[in-house]
Amino acid sequence: MDDDTTEQWILGVLRRYEEPLLRYATALCGAALAPDVVQDTLLRLCRQREAEVRDHVAQWLFTVCRNRALELRRKQYGDAELDEDIAIPAARLPHATLERQQLLDHALAALQELPARRREVVVLKFSAELSYREIAEVTGLSLSNVGVILHEALKQVRERLREKGVLEEAPRSSGELPQANSKTRSAP
Amino acid sequence: MTREQAHERLEAYVLGELSATERERVEEWLAKDAAMEQDFRQLSELTSLLGEGLRGKPEAPLPALARARIRWRAWRPLGRSKAVFALPLTAALALLSVFVGPVDLEPNSVGDATASSVVEPPAESKVQAVESAEPPRAPSRSPRKRSPIAAPSADPAPANRGRFDSFSSPESAAPRVNGFRSAEPSRGPLSPASEQGRFLDADAEPVSTFSIDVDTASYARLRETIQSGRTPSRADTRIEELVNYFHYDYPAPTGRAPVSISVDAARTPWDSEDSGLVRIGLRARDPGPRSTSNLVFLIDVSASMTPENRLPLLKRALGTLTRELDARDWVSIVVYAGRTAVLLEPTRGSDHEIILRTLEGLSPHGSTNGSGGLQMAYDLARRHFISGGVNRVVLATDGDFNLGIADPDELQQFIERQAQSGVFLSVLGFGASPSGDERLDRLANHGNGNYAYIDGEQEAERVLSQQLRSTLQVVAKDVKVQVTFDPDEVESYRLIGYDNRRLQREDFANDERDAGDLGAATVVTALYEVKTRREVNARKLLSVDVRYKLPTEESSRLLQGSGPSQFVLFDAAPRDLRFAAAVSAFGMLIRGYPDTGTASYELVEQWAEDAIGGKDADERRQFVDLVRAVASMRTCAPPYFLQNGVRRVKPECL
Numbered sequence: 001m002d003d004d005t006t007e008q009w010i011l012g013v014l015r016r017y018e019e020p021l022l023r024y025a026t027a028l029c030g031a032a033l034a035p036d037v038v039q040d041t042l043l044r045l046c047r048q049r050e051a052e053v054r055d056h057v058a059q060w061l062f063t064v065c066r067n068r069a070l071e072l073r074r075k076q077y078g079d080a081e082l083d084e085d086i087a088i089p090a091a092r093l094p095h096a097t098l099e100r101q102q103l104l105d106h107a108l109a110a111l112q113e114l115p116a117r118r119r120e121v122v123v124l125k126f127s128a129e130l131s132y133r134e135i136a137e138v139t140g141l142s143l144s145n146v147g148v149i150l151h152e153a154l155k156q157v158r159e160r161l162r163e164k165g166v167l168e169e170a171p172r173s174s175g176e177l178p179q180a181n182s183k184t185r186s187a188p
Numbered sequence: 189m190t191r192e193q194a195h196e197r198l199e200a201y202v203l204g205e206l207s208a209t210e211r212e213r214v215e216e217w218l219a220k221d222a223a224m225e226q227d228f229r230q231l232s233e234l235t236s237l238l239g240e241g242l243r244g245k246p247e248a249p250l251p252a253l254a255r256a257r258i259r260w261r262a263w264r265p266l267g268r269s270k271a272v273f274a275l276p277l278t279a280a281l282a283l284l285s286v287f288v289g290p291v292d293l294e295p296n297s298v299g300d301a302t303a304s305s306v307v308e309p310p311a312e313s314k315v316q317a318v319e320s321a322e323p324p325r326a327p328s329r330s331p332r333k334r335s336p337i338a339a340p341s342a343d344p345a346p347a348n349r350g351r352f353d354s355f356s357s358p359e360s361a362a363p364r365v366n367g368f369r370s371a372e373p374s375r376g377p378l379s380p381a382s383e384q385g386r387f388l389d390a391d392a393e394p395v396s397t398f399s400i401d402v403d404t405a406s407y408a409r410l411r412e413t414i415q416s417g418r419t420p421s422r423a424d425t426r427i428e429e430l431v432n433y434f435h436y437d438y439p440a441p442t443g444r445a446p447v448s449i450s451v452d453a454a455r456t457p458w459d460s461e462d463s464g465l466v467r468i469g470l471r472a473r474d475p476g477p478r479s480t481s482n483l484v485f486l487i488d489v490s491a492s493m494t495p496e497n498r499l500p501l502l503k504r505a506l507g508t509l510t511r512e513l514d515a516r517d518w519v520s521i522v523v524y525a526g527r528t529a530v531l532l533e534p535t536r537g538s539d540h541e542i543i544l545r546t547l548e549g550l551s552p553h554g555s556t557n558g559s560g561g562l563q564m565a566y567d568l569a570r571r572h573f574i575s576g577g578v579n580r581v582v583l584a585t586d587g588d589f590n591l592g593i594a595d596p597d598e599l600q601q602f603i604e605r606q607a608q609s610g611v612f613l614s615v616l617g618f619g620a621s622p623s624g625d626e627r628l629d630r631l632a633n634h635g636n637g638n639y640a641y642i643d644g645e646q647e648a649e650r651v652l653s654q655q656l657r658s659t660l661q662v663v664a665k666d667v668k669v670q671v672t673f674d675p676d677e678v679e680s681y682r683l684i685g686y687d688n689r690r691l692q693r694e695d696f697a698n699d700e701r702d703a704g705d706l707g708a709a710t711v712v713t714a715l716y717e718v719k720t721r722r723e724v725n726a727r728k729l730l731s732v733d734v735r736y737k738l739p740t741e742e743s744s745r746l747l748q749g750s751g752p753s754q755f756v757l758f759d760a761a762p763r764d765l766r767f768a769a770a771v772s773a774f775g776m777l778i779r780g781y782p783d784t785g786t787a788s789y790e791l792v793e794q795w796a797e798d799a800i801g802g803k804d805a806d807e808r809r810q811f812v813d814l815v816r817a818v819a820s821m822r823t824c825a826p827p828y829f830l831q832n833g834v835r836r837v838k839p840e841c842l
Contacts, residue, residue, distance in 0.1 A: 010262035014255070022246035031248040039254040044391045044675070046261040063392050071394075091241040104241045107234065125203070126235070127242040132205050140692060151199050154234065167230065 006050045013057060014042055020128040021065050027086050027123045028069035029076070037072055041065045058130055062138045086119040088112045103166050110160035114153055117141075121149045189213040195224060202231050384687045385781030387680040387719065390673045396683055397670045397691040399703035400470065400712045401426070402658075403632060404651075405617055405641035407433035409625060410778075412497075412643035414814050419821050420778050424622045426629070427685030427775030431713050434771065434811075435804045436764040438471040438711060446473045446664040447706060449734055449749030454761035456717055457769055457795060459785035464755040465772075466716045467765050468671070468732055472663045474709040479661055480516040480577035481537070486565040488585035490525040493552040497643070498619040502584050503547045505616065505648035509582075510544060512656050513537030520568050521546055524561030526554030534572050562602070569611045576740075578660045583631075584616045587624020596630070603635035604702065612705070613637030614659055616651075629688075636665065636705055658707035664736040665705040666744060669714065670696045677729045681718045684772045684781075696735060699744050706736070715772050767799035767808060774815055789819035 021041060025034035041064045045053065053060050088111045093101055111122055117139075124135045132150075136143045161167035189197075189210070194217040200206050201214045218225050388396070406429035413420050441448035450469040456462075485506055493499040513519060517537030522530050532546045565581045573579055607613070613635035615628050620641065632639035638659060640651045651659055668691060673681055683690075695701040706712065720729065732749040758766065773787045773795070793815045800808045 007262045011259065014258055014262075018250055019246055020243075022248065022250065023242070026246055026248060031246075034246070034248050035250055035254060038250055039257065042258045043261050046258070048389075048391070060392060067392070067394060088242075089244075089247065091244045093240060100237070104237055107238060108241060111238075122238075123242065126238045129239075129243075132200070147197075147200055147205070150203075151196055154199050154231065157238075158230065158234065161234075 009050055009054070010042075010046060013045065013061070017058070017061055018042075021061060023089075023127045024062060024123060025065055025069045026089065027120075027127070028066065029073035030087070033069070033072045033076060037065060037069045040068050056134075056137075058128075059134045059137045062124065062128060062130065062134070066138060086116050086123060088119060088123070103161070106161055106164050106166055107157050110157040111153070113160070114156060118149050118153050121146060122153050125150060189217070191217060191221065191224070194218075195227070198224070198228055198231055199235070202228070202235050384779065385682060385684075385776065385783070387682045387717075387783065389680050390675040390678040394673050394675050395670060395693050396673070396681070396716070397668065397693055397696045398683060398686045398714070399689045399691055400667045400669060400706065400714075401428045401686060401689050401704050402432060402707060402710050402712055403429050403629065403639040404433040405625065405629065405639045406430060408641035408643045408647050409617075409620070411810075411814060412641075414817050414821075417821075420818065421622065422779045424625050425775055425778045426687070427772060427779065428689070428714065429685075430775045431685065431715070431768050431771045432711075434767065434807060435802065436469055436711050436713055436768065437802065438469040440471060441473045445745075445747055446738065447471065447667070447734065447736060447747065449732055449747060451732055451749055451752050452762065452765060453718075453752035453755045454758050454765055454769070455755050456785070457758040457766075458773060458787035458791070459717075459783075460758060463717055463719045465765070465769055466718055466730065466752055467768060468669065468714045468716070468749070470667070470669075470706070470712045470734065472706040472708060472710045475661065475663060478578075478657050480574050481513065481660055482518045482534075482569060482572050482574045482577060482579045483513075483520075483660075484565045484569045484581045485519065485521045486561055486581050486583045487521065487523045487550065488525070488583075489523045489550050489552050490554055490588075491552050492586055492588050493618070495619055498586050499550060499552050501642060501644070501648070502616070502618050503550060504645060505618075505642050505652055506547055506582075506584065507544055508648050509652040509656065510537075510540055510547070512653055513540075518572055518574070519543055520572075522561060522565045522568065523550065524564075525552070528561045528564050530564065530568065534568070562606070566606045566609070566611055570609055573610065578662075579611045580614055580660060581611060582614045582616065584618065585620075585624075585628070586618050587620035587626075587628045600630070600634045603631060607634070607636035607702075612662060615639040617641040633688075633704070634702070636662075636702070638705070638707065655707075658710045661708040662705045662739050663708050663710075665739055666699070666701075666703045667706050667712075667734065667736045668696050668701075668703045668744075670733045670735075671716065671730050672733070673718075673730045674728065677720055677722070679719045679721050681716050684715045684717060685775060686714060696733070697744075699737070699742065713768055715768060763799045763801055766795055770795035770799060771811065774818075778818075789815055793819060 018038065021038045022034055025037040025041075029037060041061055044064055045057075045061065048060075088108050090108060091104065093104060096104070111119060114122070120139060121135055121141070124130045124138065130138065132143055132146045135141070135146050139146075141149070158167060194214050197206060197210060197214055201211065206214065218228055403426075406424065406426040410420050410425060410430065438450045439448055448471050450471070451466065453464050453466045456465050487502065487506075489499065493502070510519065515536055515538040518534045519532070519537055520530065520534045521532035521543070522528065531550075532543065535542055537543075562581070562583075565583075569579055569581055603613070613632060615632045615637055617625060617628050617639065618641075620628060625641070628639050631637070640647070640659065642648050642651065670693070671683075689704070691701065691703070716730075718729065728751050730751045732751070734747040734749065735744040736747065737744045758769070761769075770792050773784065774789070774792045776784050777787060777789060777792070793812055796808065796812045796815060800812065802808075
């Protein structure tokens, strides 16, 4: 019956998006409020008609999550204006070398230096794995902006990492190398 | 694709966001450019690292109780029927508490029931409690079973808490990229402004923001169109301008605020079961006698202005305005057509003779290639600036002009710069075409201005004599309205009209973002059609905030209004609300809004007729006539019917 499939669908959505939503909500309003935010978001999903949300559910979830997170955050910390601070959480890589862990720590620190709006885009990309288009819809930025923001963000991270000496210098010029590198690369 | 472009797209390439052709181009570059190849490797490394680092297990998982609630709600969806909130849920809760002991409704404790074994019915009050979760409970509160939510101690964010990047700064509103400000306004989440009349989901978009519009041009144009027997077109009907043409009685502002907010509601007459109309009314204060004015008439005298309803009417209209002026005021006249010229240097407002004679002498000639007309008019206005008074350029034209700046964006920026100098703009349209009308509307929007369409002597009288103070004198500028809906009470809503006045949420507090101005003693109305989750009835559905600036200040002030107290039956609603609803429905029909329920021109006529009264009873009667005219036009379009394959004219169209 219709209801059954909807229920299955919602549970599927829950499984798939629970963690990314929690991470996003944590970034927006902290770990204390995040579970409430995500619960609310999913409860609200339950009152939508599946057919109407189904094909853009990621976008819907993150938009509602965002609204809710900011709202709870405002209630909690009482902001008169809407200002947002996106927290990049520290992370421990379970089986990484010390070097790699260090690289990550520096990278995350560099991300923290970005303006909040850009940080949010980074989180939505890497932590929530939304597409450019979905990120544009959730944040209200234009599609091209999203691309540029990610470009600039990664550029800045790399610069910082180079400054700290944990990343090699980028090659300066577009020197055409003698080795005929004609292998085509497939996108990961 | 240049190297530069390929380089910029490396991230997108790594993240799999490029189209097939773009991918190929980038790969071509990668194949021949070792430096870029290196970059690519680094980027791959970095993105994969970031991915790993940012996709760890979330610090605060969803507690089992929350998961249970969601499972319950997925199984028993509340849907949209009103009946769902009847007994069963509460009964179930009561039943449960009999077997299980008092069910603790606080979200931060597990209560007696073990969350994992009992699927609790999440009564509305529970969700309520979640919504109002104020400061997280102290961990010591519930010694029995510790809920994961209750421990806020390990908050990872504190180090970052102090660094707030304000979203309301212009930089973040539209990030500058390569020196370009991205096209404003950018798309808001899930609601492109182009989808007019669409209901918005209150969960996804609980906040609605818009700039006020005090222009009335659309109504006058509509009237002109209908009275000349043509069917109104949808494109140039701005519904809010129809509604705002009329006068509504709102209480005058008290205290120091220059504007008052009123909110009331009634069931929607075209959809009374499911929806309600919320009316938001703003009334500007009346500052008393008119201030000293410094006016520059900028008049289009090109050949296109020849028809009776253009330059000839214009002359009479400005004559009407002139007769209102006196010794405190200054008037100058600039004309533009083939060339631009100052026809009258600043003259005392009491010298009616000279001014009227100059106006009389105007005759249309030349092409519409005036250049520098605007510039000249603004310069003139600035040169004789009256501090604390009204300084305005009054542009009178048919909209078919070239003011020396062809590019619309450039024109917009030019106008905005001029507006910053404190010289405002009033646009008077005469005989404008739809594209001209659109141009004039935009011009006024960006120039701290208002736009009135003069379709006859009566309208000239109205705008330039009776309501002159409202037209000329600004009492609050950059006025924005923000309505916040409670998604637990409201399922969806739509703002009727204001289609090209929508703002992004963050524009509300961003003082750099312009909005409409309120003239002295003006009244502005906005109607929302709202679908509520339960029975359409009392409760706090929404809150209304208004931001405005005093005319001489640059920082905005906030005013808050409170939501409607109840949705009365339409027939019992105040006359003004019923009239505003009728006019809105009329506009919605013309514009072809979706979901207009039982609305029809006949019904609109009836609603409007039952609401004739008040200060502008005559205008309202005229509106009813217009509706009647359109109703018969509609029947008469086409004016024939087919009978046995032969076209016959419909009797009512003879």
